[in-house]
Structure formats: structure tokens, C-alpha cells
Amino acid sequence: MPEGPEIRRAADEIAQVLEGRVVERVSFAHPPLRHHGKRFKGRRVEHVETRGKALLTHFDHGWTIYSHNQLYGVWHVAKRGSLPDTKRSLRLRLTTASHEALLYSASEISVWRTDELDQHPFLSRLGPDILNENLEWRTITALLEEPRFAGRQLGALYLDQTFLAGLGNYLRSEILFAAGLHPSMTPSELTRGQLGRLARSTLDLSRRSYLTGGITNPPARARKLEAADASFGQRRFAVFEREGLACYECGVRIERIDISTRRLYLCKQCQQAPNAGARQRGL
Structure with a gap:
């Protein structure tokens, strides 16, 4: 599933051909939506936005x-x-005088009055958008300390869109590795330093992925790998989809586990699980 950075990059591309332009035709493939085509014909697109x-x-x-x-x-x-x-199925087609924005294979499309979007069942539950330019690491730290999130394991929390909107599977693995935290840990068990490092990693890697088209590796490492003729897929990630390969930091082999029915990759040397006797804040 595309994550926040990929959706934002798609929105940027769509905005270039739609924003400020009149749509001459809007076609919905799903029968219950088809009558809405007339509603949008001849209307101007004001803004293309992402929320998670x-x-x-x-x-x-x-x-x-x-x-x-x-x-x-x-x-x-x-x-x-x-x-x-x-061969994908075309679900939504927006046509201007010169371009078209085409959505294929998506199963969730709906039409809303803009002033009623806060009632949307998905949007109404979203946490802050990880790519919101006003989001600060201190806000993420505060969220991690909220009672509804503080007791949850990081491996599950980092897929919950009510916590932060736009996080997904590869970002979860990469952020936890960058922060040096095992996915079984909970925010309530972290020191202030660990909370701050996790919050900064969350913000930095999400923004890095957006700016680089999906690369979460540190820039210096990505450049070194590129100079060694590594493919885009080989230089993208520190741990995600690198099962059995050596960790860039310590050389131990990357492992894959499943959490919340989704695959997660980690280095058990760099992200050591806490000992039973040390699962208290500050230890």
C-alpha cells in the first residue's frame, strides 16, 4: 500500500495539471457515483490535498x-x-482541456460536501499528518505520552492512523531502526532521550522519503550505494525488505517478523528487546 510520502508525491503531480483549471469531464466507474459526473463538469479545481x-x-x-x-x-x-x-481498471477520470488525472484500481472513492468532510468516517479519526509542514517533533513526543498510546507496542502503534496519519509498513520498520528501538517496546517504557529520538526519526524519515521518492537510508549511505551501482531498490532502505542481509551499522543479519499481520524488519543487535527486569521507564 502506498504510504503518506507516495500519496503526497502523487498529489503534487496531479495538482500540476488540475489546480486552477476547469474540469470538462469527470467519470466515475462505480455505478452509484456516476450521476456525480454532472456535478463536477465545468467546475474549477481549487486544491489537491492529502491527509495521510x-x-x-x-x-x-x-x-x-x-x-x-x-x-x-x-x-x-x-x-x-x-x-x-x-490492464488495471480505471475508477476515476478527471479531464481538463489538456490533461487527465486517472485513478486505477482504487476501491474507495466518494463525493462529499467540503464543509462536511469532518464527518467522514476515516478522516474524522486521523491523527496529525506526518507531512504537515507545521508538525514538530515535540508534538509527536506529546502524542507518544498520551495515555491512549503510551501503553501500546510500537510495532502496532506505528500502523495506527489515529496516532499519525500516513505512516505505513516500510516507514514503521525504518523509523524504529533509526531510533534503535525494538517493536515490542511501548512509549511508556522509553526514556526522555529515546522518546525524542523516536519523534525526530519519525519526522525526518517521513520527510526524507517524500523528498527522495522513497529513500529512507541516510543521504551519505544512499550516495555511496549509488556510486557502487546499487539499484534504486537496493539503496532505498536500511532494514525493510533486507531479510538475511547484513545490517549497515553492526553487520548482524536483518530479520523479518510479523506484527499486526504485517511484515516488519529489524536488526536484533541494534534494536535489542528490553530485558524483563528492565521494562521500566528510564532503565
């Missing part, structure tokens, strides 16, 4: 198209009339 993994296309008459890619959805931008060569 959801994408919102706002129009000038107070209506918004909500979409969530789920596991298989993908956006394409193309010149008008030039559809990409794909």
Missing part, C-alpha cells in the same frame, strides 16, 4: 472527491486522450 493516505480534490463550488488507494490503487497523469497502457 487519503487524497482530496477540492472544487470551487464546495464539493470534494475523496479517494484512498488502499492496496492496489495508483494515480496516473497523462495528456488528454492518451491513456497509459495498463
Whole structure:
């Protein structure tokens, strides 16, 4: 599933061809939505926004198209009339005089009045967006200390969109590794220093992934790997999808475990599980 950085990059591309432009046609594939096409015809797109993994296309008459890619959805931008060569099912098509924004394979699309979006069952439960430019690491630290989150294992918490919107599977593995924390630990067990390091890692790696197109490795390491002719996939991550390979920090082999039915990768040397007798704050 695309995570927050990927959805934001897709939104940036869509915004370039839609924002400020009149949409001449909007086509919905799902029968219950088809009648909404007339509602948007001839309207101007004011803003393309992301909230976590959801994408919102706002129009000038107070209506918004909500979409969530789920596991298989993908956006394409193309010149008008030039559809990409794909076997995917086209779910949403927004056409301007010169371009088209095309959403394939997504199963969650709906139409809302913009002023009623706070009633959306998914959006209403979201935590702060990890790519919100005003989000600070101290805010994340405060969230980690809230009673509703403080007692939960990090491996599960870092997939919960009510905690932080936009986090997902690869970011979870990469952030916990960067912070040197085992996924079985809970925020309530962390020292102030560990909380701060986790909060900063959360913010830094999410933003790095957005800016680099998905690379979470430190820039110096990524450049070194690129100079050694490593492929994009080989230089992206420190631990994610590197099961059996040596940890860049200590040389121990990366392992894969499953938490919340999702795969998580870690280095058990750099992210040691706390001892039973040391599972108290500050120890």
C-alpha cells in the first residue's frame, strides 16, 4: 500500500495539471457515483490535498472527491486522450482541456460536501499528518505520552492512523531502526532521550522519503550505494525488505517478523528487546 510520502508525491503531480483549471469531464466507474459526473463538469479545481493516505480534490463550488488507494490503487497523469497502457481498471477520470488525472484500481472513492468532510468516517479519526509542514517533533513526543498510546507496542502503534496519519509498513520498520528501538517496546517504557529520538526519526524519515521518492537510508549511505551501482531498490532502505542481509551499522543479519499481520524488519543487535527486569521507564 502506498504510504503518506507516495500519496503526497502523487498529489503534487496531479495538482500540476488540475489546480486552477476547469474540469470538462469527470467519470466515475462505480455505478452509484456516476450521476456525480454532472456535478463536477465545468467546475474549477481549487486544491489537491492529502491527509495521510487519503487524497482530496477540492472544487470551487464546495464539493470534494475523496479517494484512498488502499492496496492496489495508483494515480496516473497523462495528456488528454492518451491513456497509459495498463490492464488495471480505471475508477476515476478527471479531464481538463489538456490533461487527465486517472485513478486505477482504487476501491474507495466518494463525493462529499467540503464543509462536511469532518464527518467522514476515516478522516474524522486521523491523527496529525506526518507531512504537515507545521508538525514538530515535540508534538509527536506529546502524542507518544498520551495515555491512549503510551501503553501500546510500537510495532502496532506505528500502523495506527489515529496516532499519525500516513505512516505505513516500510516507514514503521525504518523509523524504529533509526531510533534503535525494538517493536515490542511501548512509549511508556522509553526514556526522555529515546522518546525524542523516536519523534525526530519519525519526522525526518517521513520527510526524507517524500523528498527522495522513497529513500529512507541516510543521504551519505544512499550516495555511496549509488556510486557502487546499487539499484534504486537496493539503496532505498536500511532494514525493510533486507531479510538475511547484513545490517549497515553492526553487520548482524536483518530479520523479518510479523506484527499486526504485517511484515516488519529489524536488526536484533541494534534494536535489542528490553530485558524483563528492565521494562521500566528510564532503565
